[in-house]
Amino acid sequence: MSLVWTDSRLQADPSLFRLGSCFPATISPREVAFSVTYDDCNFRRLVTGNELNYTNDLIYTSSPDSYVHPFSLPVVCSFERPKDWYPMTYDPEFSTYGVEDLVFHVGLMNADFTGPSESNVYPLGSMISVMAAVDQQDHQPLLLFLEECIASTTPDLHPGADSYPIITNKGCLVDSKVSRSKFEPREKLSEIHLSVQAFKFALGHEVFIHCTLVAWDPNGLDDTKKACHYNKDHGWELLDNPAYNGLCDCCESTCKSRKRRNLSEKHGLAKKAVVGPLTITA
Structure with a gap:
């Protein structure tokens, strides 16, 4: 696929253009040309009816002393859907992270x-089931939490990326306030099951869920080590012991630890992980 940008005003710096994540193939004072395949540059594929679309963004990053402000333009390449084209079969895969x-x-x-x-395709409103687990090896028993989970359209979470918050504020399932999302009852301390109602975000495109997993001392629950979801009838509830639902009160503000601990004292470990890709459809 070839894409050419022409600027007759000579105001933009051609070297500052990007097609998604790709640099130009050739540059001249008035023209920028890209020569790529649809497997490059983070192109997104969307199939609708009989149409196959590849989408991306032509981005101009500008420079501090430039008169041309940064801008982004959509790039859409449309084709008739091949008659023998079918979605790829989903091969379930678990991600493993060691620390x-x-x-x-x-x-x-x-x-x-x-x-x-x-399948990794979920109709809008259906439930997405996510499981996280920790193999404790010879470690003391640990309780696993999802401290944060953010949905994004990119496999690497970075500032400026489109995102949707699912869990924030040290274990608060904020999405449960507007949906049927919830933590499921635990079967093991070392596992946590999360049911997320498929949300209206990047419909038809790949979505990645970026989570921070925390394995912690089961006796060390506090405002920052918890799993809380919102019950429409009762408010915020603590997954592991409803008698201590008060630990979830901070989900409406900012959750900070009330306990002062020696920083050298080890209570657990944290690890960032990515679930996906998955696709939410209308």
Whole structure:
């Protein structure tokens, strides 16, 4: 695929153009040319009816002393959907992350969490089942939390990327205030099951859920080590012990630890992980 940008005013710096994540193939004072494939540059594929679209953005980053402000223009390449084209079969895969003597796992599950999901496509409003687990090896028993989960359209979460908050504020499932999302009852201390109602975000495009997993001392619950979801009838509830729902009160403000601890004292470990890609459809 070739894309050419022409500027007759000679105001833009041609070297500052990008097509998605790709640099120009050739540059001249008046023209910028890209020569790429649809597997490059973070092109997004969307199939609608009989149409196959590849979309991206032509980005101009500008420079501090430039009169031309940064801008972005959509790039859409449309084709008739091939008659023999079918969506790729989803091959369920769990991501594994090791840190010190702990091994973390995270992945998409079927509705009752008895096995991996057979699809990564979710209609809007359906439930997305996410399981995270930690292999404790010879470690003391640990309780696993999802401290934060943010949905994004990119496999690497970075400032400026489109995003949708699911869990924030040290374990508050904020999405549960506007949906049927919830933490499921625990079966093991070392696992946590999350049901997320498919939300209206990047419909038809790949979505990645970026999470921070925390394995912690089961006796060390506080405002920053918790799993809270919102019950429409009762307000914020603590997954592991409803008698201590008060730990979730800070979900409406900012959650900070009330306990002062020696920083050298080890209570657990944290690891960032990514679930996906998955696709939410209208």
